[in-house]
Amino acid sequence: DAKTTQPNSMESNEEEPVHLPCNHSTISGTDYIHWYRQLPSQGPEYVIHGLTSNVNNRMASLAIAEDRKSSTLILHRATLRDAAVYYCIPTLQGGSEKLVFGKGTKLTVNP
Amino acid sequence: NAGVTQTPKFQVLKTGQSMTLQCAQDMNHEYMSWYRQDPGMGLRLIHYSVGAGITDQGEVPNGYNVSRSTTEDFPLRLLSAAPSQTSVYFCASSYLSGDRGRISYNSPLHFGNGTRLTVT
Numbered sequence: 001d002a003k004t005t006q007p008n009s010m011e012s013n014e015e016e017p018v019h020l021p022c023n024h025s026t027i028s029g030t031d032y033i034h035w036y037r038q039l040p041s042q043g044p045e046y047v048i049h050g051l052t053s054n055v056n057n058r059m060a061s062l063a064i065a066e067d068r069k070s071s072t073l074i075l076h077r078a079t080l081r082d083a084a085v086y087y088c089i090p091t092l093q094g095g096s097e098k099l100v101f102g103k104g105t106k107l108t109v110n111p
Numbered sequence: 112n113a114g115v116t117q118t119p120k121f122q123v124l125k126t127g128q129s130m131t132l133q134c135a136q137d138m139n140h141e142y143m144s145w146y147r148q149d150p151g152m153g154l155r156l157i158h159y160s161v162g163a164g165i166t167d168q169g170e171v172p173n174g175y176n177v178s179r180s181t182t183e184d185f186p187l188r189l190l191s192a193a194p195s196q197t198s199v200y201f202c203a204s205s206y207l208s209g210d211r212g213r214i215s216y217n218s219p220l221h222f223g224n225g226t227r228l229t230v231t
Binding site for chain 2: 032034036041042043044045046049098099101102103104
């Protein structure tokens, strides 16, 4: 399984953009990058995923480096509700038996 | 559409007692799984299932049993609770990828809101 490295914690101010990095230098050419987040006292929820090109949805944007060794989850305007632990998870194109959740990045959003 | 429903939300057990954590999903997902989450340890997979009648072990299966008699339900049984099983338990479900019996890269995991278990 590809290994990922994320900062333990990050801080942002409300209504400012947040860039959450993930290093996945051992990723294979067919691994997708999934991001999940876990709000306090809740189960994780899916945020976004991508393979090579940048992806956008209503929650966030995902920027994947050209060499695919890293990616960045972008929250365009952080809100207090975005305070959560964010997980970056490689997923095999052929499918996985499980998703491996590391410790993620704890995002604090200041009012 | 309720998604993934876990009951109970909270439970306190004495050492040696047994109990079943319930998980139900209404999305017709083939794949279901149980994770436990402990402070500082992230989520660890206990057991998973790729369909009715099929279960397999994850990273930390000892002390837990599962069965999958229907597509909708995936209960987790603690046979003889121990303090080391104090944790938050999450159930998750997803579609599978074609005929490979694996979580599709294109189908997210849907999680319940967890059961907080304390064993004294």
